[in-house]
Amino acid sequence: MKLPKSGRDATEILDTLNALKTKDVDWKGGKCFAYVYDAGPEAMDLLKNSFNLFMTENGLDPSSFPSCLELERDVIAAALDLQEAPETAAGSFTSGGTESILLSVKTARDYYRSIRPEITSPEIILPETAHPAFYKAFKYFDIKPVQTKVDPTSYEAIPSEIEKAITENTIMIVASAPSYGMGIMDPIPAIAAIAKKHHLLCHVDSCVGGMYMPFAKKHGYEMYDFNLSVDGVTQLSMDFHKWGYAAKGASAILYKDSALRRHQIFAWSGWMGYTVVNPTVMSTKSGGPVAACWAILNHIGEEGYMDLVGKTQAASEKIRAAIKDIEGLRLLGNPKGNLFAFTAEDFDIFALSEAMKTYGWYIQPQFGFNTVPANIHLSVGASNAPHVDDLIHDLRKCVTDLRSNGTPPLMNELPAQLLEMFENAGPELFDLLGSTLGTDGSDLPDNMREINNLMNLMPSQYRDQLLVEYMNRLYVR
Numbered sequence: 206m207k208l209p210k211s212g213r214d215a216t217e218i219l220d221t222l223n224a225l226k227t228k229d230v231d232w233k234g235g236k237c238f239a240y241v242y243d244a245g246p247e248a249m250d251l252l253k254n255s256f257n258l259f260m261t262e263n264g265l266d267p268s269s270f271p272s273c274l275e276l277e278r279d280v281i282a283a284a285l286d287l288q289e290a291p292e293t294a295a296g297s298f299t300s301g302g303t304e305s306i307l308l309s310v311k312t313a314r315d316y317y318r319s320i321r322p323e324i325t326s327p328e329i330i331l332p333e334t335a336h337p338a339f340y341k342a343f344k345y346f347d348i349k350p351v352q353t354k355v356d357p358t359s360y361e362a363i364p365s366e367i368e369k370a371i372t373e374n375t376i377m378i379v380a381s382a383p384s385y386g387m388g389i390m391d392p393i394p395a396i397a398a399i400a401k402k403h404h405l406l407c408h409v410d411s412c413v414g415g416m417y418m419p420f421a422k423k424h425g426y427e428m429y430d431f432n433l434s435v436d437g438v439t440q441l442s443m444d445f446h447k448w449g450y451a452a453k454g455a456s457a458i459l460y461k462d463s464a465l466r467r468h469q470i471f472a473w474s475g476w477m478g479y480t481v482v483n484p485t486v487m488s489t490k491s492g493g494p495v496a497a498c499w500a501i502l503n504h505i506g507e508e509g510y511m512d513l514v515g516k517t518q519a520a521s522e523k524i525r526a527a528i529k530d531i532e533g534l535r536l537l538g539n540p541k542g543n544l545f546a547f548t549a550e551d552f553d554i555f556a557l558s559e560a561m562k563t564y565g566w567y568i569q570p571q572f573g574f575n576t577v578p579a580n581i582h583l584s585v586g587a588s589n590a591p592h593v594d595d596l597i598h599d600l601r602k603c604v605t606d607l608r609s610n611g612t613p614p615l616m617n618e619l620p621a622q623l624l625e626m627f628e629n630a631g632p633e634l635f636d637l638l639g640s641t642l643g644t645d646g647s648d649l650p651d652n653m654r655e656i657n658n659l660m661n662l663m664p665s666q667y668r669d670q671l672l673v674e675y676m677n678r679l680y681v682r
């Protein structure tokens with residue numbers, strides 16, 4: 206578009222915006238098992254109203270907007286309480302899990318620069334299940350990733366593998382509570398003990414579990430301890446905009462010792478303008494996310510979260526039982542919460558996600574990596590719970606259909622000439638694969654089955670190269 210010469214009518218604009226959403230996944234019907242966290246219409250209205258109330262306030266300057274400061278202090282205090290943090294602890298409100306992780310990694314790097322300046326090439330150890338946000342942080346802040354194997358059956362991180370990977374350049378160990386892919390809790394007490402023994406920082410990534418697992422635990426579900434009370438854990442990320450049901454743009458990075466947070470804060474007065482002091486990545490920031498987060502935490506409250514988690518746990522267990530019962534499907538590992546994944550034993554799993562799409566379901570395909578096969582991930586939320594029987598019915602039907610009708614034959618292995626082509630290709634790789642992919646990259650394909658199959662067989666570095674090129678084309682200019 207170009208800027209219109211004269212401004213358009215507001216109603217017409219809102220109609221156009223609403224019409225744009227019609228092609229999106231239908232999360233309102235409870236059939237989308239990813240991306241959206243919906244605690245019902247009353248909660249949604251409160252989020253919108255509280256967000257709107259603070260949309261224009263600027264969290265950049267707490268002296269001009271003490272309201273934003275107060276809201277943030279409250280939200281962080283609630284998070285610290287939930288994670289059983291000691292009095293010494295502190296945290297920051299951030300825009301999401303990725304920002305919390307970026308800040309934690311930057312803090313670790315700068316803290317080590319101050320205490321161990323001889324480490325010029327810092328390393329962070331993380332299991333194969335840790336979230337890509339860490340690798341993003343490593344790229345931004347020039348840290349070497351040291352990836353360790355997880356157990357090939359349970360997908361839990363292996364403490365002894367982590368200890369073996371420690372070198373004189375290690376600064377931090379990462380563990381997940383739980384990891385996203387298969388929803389698995391790592392043995393955090395054992396990992397944190399290793400970190401403490403070697404005088405290393407230990408980050409628990411509880412982005413997806415921080416507002417869920419404390420309540421699941423109170424419901425009596427057995428799991429490893431994972432919060433800030435665990436000896437050796439030094440920092441923890443948790444998102445409100447997932448199972449806290451807050452508006453998007455709401456997460457926290459928490460440190461057991463507030464002294465560590467100092468390494469996160471940026472201040473600059475050496476220029477010809479106003480002084481900048483930012484605890485987090487953003488400078489100018491809307492007060493909307495923190496206000497909506499404060500509102501939803503107060504609205505739902507402990508009893509409300511217990512109720513939401515109770516319903517979600519029951520729904521998750523029902524789906525897991527069905528997966529174990531449906532011939533041809535296999536649940537991966539032994540997940541405790543509302544995130545889990547399953548694979549297909551004898552048919553194309555990517556055909557299943559496409560088949561379910563035709564019944565209106567969005568379930569998320571994931572590529573295989575090392576010991577985990579290609580699979581489908583489900584994140585079950587409160588809004589999905591009433592639709593679980595329908596989901597199981599359609600899942601059963603689609604699996605039966607696919608197993609009896611078969612799907613078109615697929616490559617089991619990439620042809621050697623294709624691999625050779627990857628090795629020598631740059632951005633033109635996309636063009637080379639254009640006909641196989643059935644897209645020139647400028648649009649979103651309807652059916653992802655073939656593309657997913659091809660990418661599933663690619664080594665991950667080529668997959669990433671291809672996806673970077675795809676994104677670069679998709680956003681056009």
Ligand SMILES: Cc1ncc(COP(=O)(O)O)c(C=O)c1O
Nearest residue numbers: 301302303336338384385412413
């Ligand atoms: C375990 C974990 N860490 C980090 C993230 C990144 O969070 P965000 O998408 O809010 O940046 C996610 C997202 O699902 C996650 O599950």
